Amino acid sequence: MTGTHASRTAPDLTLMYATHDAFRRDLGLLAAATRNGGAAPGSAFRTGWDTFQRFLTIHHTAEDDVLWPLMRSKLARDPDGLRLMDEMDAEHAVIDPMIESVEEVLADRRQDRLPGLVATVTERLVYHLDHEEKAALPVVATLLSKEEYDTFGAAQRRLLGLKGGAVYFPWVLDGAPEETSRKALGVLPPPVRLMYRAVWRPRYEKNRRPLTRASGG
Incomplete structure (x- = not known):
């Protein structure tokens, strides 16, 4: 592949890869949880799925609207x-339609269909993430400047909203390597890092325990 680019600061794709890893992690937990039910509102599966599909929708929307057109x-x-x-x-x-299908099954309380649907979502999404990381992201890192790539991050922040970071950061850093956490939290002002450690992460961990238990973890 070819492209022209002047001297530039390369983009930092740390959070891109961390987000992909978080999707893979959640898919594993959700697939395991389907063996123990999860169609009812308020269940461990439902709560975990809501977080997963929210961040996947934001991620794909920002890619479709900003990153891929760029x-x-x-x-x-x-x-x-x-x-x-x-x-x-x-x-x-x-x-994306597969995600909608899971939403429909949850709304209809068709718990018996969840294992097959989640397995299909897992297969297709993991394939896509692997393909993107192997083929597309190296091209992104080669062709885009930091400033250009940051427009993608800005689009995701707009979609997250003002309160979204309070859930996103502990979610994306759950199980992440220390270096990834250091880089991700390094972009936050010190008072926000304090909020992360004192409020956001403990709250996330508390809310996450039912899904972890339901998955057998």
């Missing part, structure tokens, strides 16, 4: 690169 502009004369962007779009188009 990449298409960089790859305008690169047929292979544009084909890769088509593949990213096509994979989203397969996954």
Whole structure:
């Protein structure tokens, strides 16, 4: 793939990879929890699923609206690169309706369908995440400047809303390597880091325990 780029500061994709890892982690927990029920409102599965699908929707929306169009502009004369962007779009188009199907099953309390649906979502989403990391993200890191890539992060923050970070940061850093946590928290002002340690993370861990227990963890 080809592209032209002047001297630039490369983007930091730490949170991108951490978010992908968090999706994989949640899929494993959710799949295990389906063996113990979870269709009822307020259940461990329902609560965990709501968090997972919220952040996946935000992530995919920001990619579709900001990151992939930006990449298409960089790859305008690169047929292979544009084909890769088509593949990213096509994979989203397969996954997003699957997420809606799980929502419909939960609304209808069709608990018997959850294991199969979650297994299918897991298969397709993990394939997409692996494909994106192997093929697309190296191109993102090569072609985009930090400033350009930061527009993607800004789009996600807008979708999260003012209170979204209080859930997102402990969620994305759950089980993350120390270096990832250090980088992610380093962008926050000191008072916000204090809130993370004193309030956000303990609250997240408390809310997460039912799903961990339901998954057998």
